[in-house]
Amino acid sequence: MVQQQRMSPVDGSTTWTGDYATQRDVTEAIERASRPMAAWQKLDASARTAVCLRFAERLRFHSSAIARTISLETGKPLWESDSEVQAAAAKVDHTIDAMRVRRSVWSDGAVGSESVIRYRPIGLMAVLGPFNLPLHLPGAHIVPALMMGNGVLFKPSEKAPGTGEWIQRAWEEAGLPRNVLQTLQGAAETALAIVGSSAIEGVCFTGSYRVGEAIHRQLAGRPACMLALEMGGNNPLIIHDVRDHQAALHVLIASCFITSGQRCTCARRLIVIDNDSNRRLIRLFADSIQRIRVGMPFDTPAPFMGPLISIEAAKEILDTESHMEEKGAIPLVRCQRLDRTRGLLTPAIWEQNGVPLDDSELFGPLVTVEYVDGFEDAILSANQTRYGLSAGLLSDSRDVFETFVNEVRAGILNWNCPTTGATGRLPFGGIGASGNHRSSGYFAIDYCSDPIASVQSSVLQMPKSVYPGTEAAFN
Ligand code: SIN
Numbered sequence: 001m002v003q004q005q006r007m008s009p010v011d012g013s014t015t016w017t018g019d020y021a022t023q024r025d026v027t028e029a030i031e032r033a034s035r036p037m038a039a040w041q042k043l044d045a046s047a048r049t050a051v052c053l054r055f056a057e058r059l060r061f062h063s064s065a066i067a068r069t070i071s072l073e074t075g076k077p078l079w080e081s082d083s084e085v086q087a088a089a090a091k092v093d094h095t096i097d098a099m100r101v102r103r104s105v106w107s108d109g110a111v112g113s114e115s116v117i118r119y120r121p122i123g124l125m126a127v128l129g130p131f132n133l134p135l136h137l138p139g140a141h142i143v144p145a146l147m148m149g150n151g152v153l154f155k156p157s158e159k160a161p162g163t164g165e166w167i168q169r170a171w172e173e174a175g176l177p178r179n180v181l182q183t184l185q186g187a188a189e190t191a192l193a194i195v196g197s198s199a200i201e202g203v204c205f206t207g208s209y210r211v212g213e214a215i216h217r218q219l220a221g222r223p224a225c226m227l228a229l230e231m232g233g234n235n236p237l238i239i240h241d242v243r244d245h246q247a248a249l250h251v252l253i254a255s256c257f258i259t260s261g262q263r264c265t266c267a268r269r270l271i272v273i274d275n276d277s278n279r280r281l282i283r284l285f286a287d288s289i290q291r292i293r294v295g296m297p298f299d300t301p302a303p304f305m306g307p308l309i310s311i312e313a314a315k316e317i318l319d320t321e322s323h324m325e326e327k328g329a330i331p332l333v334r335c336q337r338l339d340r341t342r343g344l345l346t347p348a349i350w351e352q353n354g355v356p357l358d359d360s361e362l363f364g365p366l367v368t369v370e371y372v373d374g375f376e377d378a379i380l381s382a383n384q385t386r387y388g389l390s391a392g393l394l395s396d397s398r399d400v401f402e403t404f405v406n407e408v409r410a411g412i413l414n415w416n417c418p419t420t421g422a423t424g425r426l427p428f429g430g431i432g433a434s435g436n437h438r439s440s441g442y443f444a445i446d447y448c449s450d451p452i453a454s455v456q457s458s459v460l461q462m463p464k465s466v467y468p469g470t471e472a473a474f475n
Contacts, residue, residue, distance in 0.1 A: 004185070006161050009075040009307050009343055010296055016073075016161040020186035026193040029153055030200075032179045033124055037151030040180045041121055045147075049096055052147050054174035056092040059085055059135075066135065066166045071297035073160045074131055075307040075343070076259060078297050087424065088136040094424035095143045098445040103148065113457045119449040121149035122226050123201035126194045128215075130206045131309055132262045132363075134160030138167060140428070140440050141204035141228070141448075142181065146171075148448040150202070151180050153194055157207075158187040159309055195219065202226035202447070204440075206264075208361060209387070209433050216436070228438035228447045230264070232361030233389030233430055235419050236382035237267035238404065240375060240395035242416075245281050248394050252285050253304075254418035255392055257292065257347045260305040261365035262313075264434075265390040265412065265420045268362055270349075271378045274371040282349075282369055286332040289347045294338060307344040308364055314343030317364035321348065324368075328355045335366060359385050375400060379407045389430035390419040411435065 006016040021029070040048070059066065063085040070081035106117040125145045129138035134157055145152050156164025168183040184190055188211075195203055195218050203225060205215055212229040219225050237255055242248045255267035272278045295303035308314045317335055325331065335348040347365040357368060372378050382391055390412035393404045401415045411430040412422065422428045428441030438447045466474060 004158075006073065006159065008072045009309055009311075010072055010298075012341070013072070015069070016165075018161065018185055020158075021155075021184035021190045021193070023193040025184060026153070026190070026197060029179075029182045029184060030124065030197055033151045033153070033182060036177045036179045037124060040146075040151065040177055041149040043149070045099070045149075048147055048149060049099075051171075051174050051176050052092045052095065052143060055143070055171055055176070056089040058170040058173045059089040062166065062170065063089075066163070066170075069162045069166060070135060070160070071306070073162055074134060074309060076297055077303050077306050079302050080259065081297070084133055084136050088139045091136065091139050091143050091424055094442060095147055095445060098144070098442050099147060102443070103445050103449060113455050116454045116456055118452045118454065119148065120452050121145075121449050122447075124151045124153065124199055125202035125204060125226075125448070126200050127152055127154045128191055128194075128203070128205045128207070129154065129156045129160070129164070131157035131159035132259055132264075134163040135167065137206045137230075138164075140206075140424075140444055142167070144444040144448045145202075145204070146176065146181065148445065150448060152182070153200070154181060154183045155186055155190055155194060156183065158185070161185045191215075192218065198222070200225060202228075204228045204230075204444075204447075206230040206440075208232055212436075226438075226447055227436060228440065228444075229436040230429060230440055231387075231389075231434050232264040232363075233387040233410070233434050234269065234359050234361060234385040235265060235267050235387070235390045235392075235410070236269045236271050236385070236408070237392040237419055238375075238378045238382055238394070238408075239270060239272040239278050239281065240378070240393060240397065240400050241273065241275075241277070242281070242394045242396055245284055247416075248281055249285060249288055251392070251394060251416065251418050253289065253292065255420055256367040257289070257305060257365050258418070258420050260294075260308055260345065261347070261367075262309065262363045263420050264361070265422060267390075267392055267419045268367060269381075270367055270369045271381045272369055272371050273375060273378060274373060279371075282332070286349050289333060289349065292347055294344060294346050296344075305347065305365060307339075307342045309343065311341075311343050313364060314345050317345060317348075317362070317366050320362060320364075320366060321350070324350055324355070324357060327357070329353055329357070329368065332369065335364075359387070361387070375403070379404070382408050386433045387430065388432035389434035390414065392417070392419040411439065
């Protein structure tokens with residue numbers, strides 16, 4: 001078998017070498033999971049929670065090394081990888097809280113026949129991770145899945161296998177029983193083998209619509225398999241009317257260009273109500289982004305944006321620019337490729353200029369601007385997408401926000417705050433082509449278990465009356 005390698009988008013060094021899991025490896029992993037998973041399910045929830053807390057402690061202990069691996073594999077600035085490690089560790093506390101609030105055993109306390117809700121794990125779940133937050137986003141499924149007593153087969157992104165190994169290692173150091181979580185490295189073929197196995201009872205995926213839809217098709221005819229899809233977006237940010245242009249600039253930069261625009265929550269379309277103040281704000285934005293530091297993750301001083309995940313990804317952004325220009329869009333600031341051997345791109349803004357653009361999930365530092373006459377037009381335009389992950393509003397008016405929150409179709413609707421940087425204290429998920437009604441984040445705990453309803457009585461006794469027509473049966 002040919003050994004696989006992951007080359008760093010930062011310096012071309014080999015960050016990982018190994019084999020991709022085959023169909024046979026997947027089958028063996030499923031066999032290995034069966035017994036330890038049954039024992040893990042039987043453990044008291046507090047014992048499982050203790051392992052999860054130790055996992056968070058191990059992440060914090062190894063934080064510098066893990067952050068370095070993330071940066072080397074993804075190109076993200078080190079400060080950003082550091083904050084990803086902290087978010088991944090904090091996920092454990094959020095999940096404990098979510099379990100208490102949403103998944104505690106509940107009883108109506110009635111004497112006689114009592115109504116009780118308990119929760120049972122799904123079984124063996126597959127978690128397929130993305131490259132952009134390769135620690136935190138898989139963790140958003142793995143932590144609740146394990147806490148609820150499931151077993152997990154985890155396939156990290158093939159672009160971040162080393163981060164995947166860190167996840168496995170931190171769980172092992174935390175004392176998770178062997179084979180309750182197994183990491184299987186690989187690309188599409190491995191994912192197909194995992195999802196295709198009838199032993200898999202739940203699939204959690206974070207990534208593009210194209211892949212999410214393919215998984216959905218693969219699972220057609222298996223309604224018993226739970227599927228949670230977190231897919232991309234073509235996210236709008238409406239600029240209504242704001243006095244503080246510096247604060248607006250901060251929201252715009254964080255929304256459009258964090259992680260070099262490679263977050264599914266990034267704003268892709270600025271929809272701007274046409275007036276002098278907003279035109280000034282866009283000019284300020286266009287001017288300021290040319291001074292954003294773009295560089296390598298370990299540079300000092302630290303860059304805000306690192307290289308894209310691959311040279312191909314950078315090429316795709318440059319091709320999109322050419323395509324937009326052919327259609328008649330106008331560059332306010334073009335992407336510049338800073339290094340031919342790396343995907344290092346500067347941020348770009350294009351004015352749409354009345355040109356209809358593709359409704360696609362772009363993953364790079366490119367945002368479009370469209371001027372509209374009023375707020376109603378802004379809402380119409382915001383909703384002109386089949387996606388619905390995040391949307392933002394910059395406005396000094398609460399009334400305008402109320403309309404925005406009622407009328408814009410997205411799972412995340414932020415006001416004067418970035419569209420990115422989802423908080424673990426809230427659900428995370430989109431509507432339309434961005435998801436399948438399985439919100440993750442704080443609500444991920446829900447799809448990691450089934451509620452079991454019981455009507456129960458410790459004493460078997462005759463009811464006061466019996467069904468009409470059955471009286472004679474009791475004489
Ligand atoms: C993502 O899922 O790509 C990003 C989540 C976020 O930070 O908003």
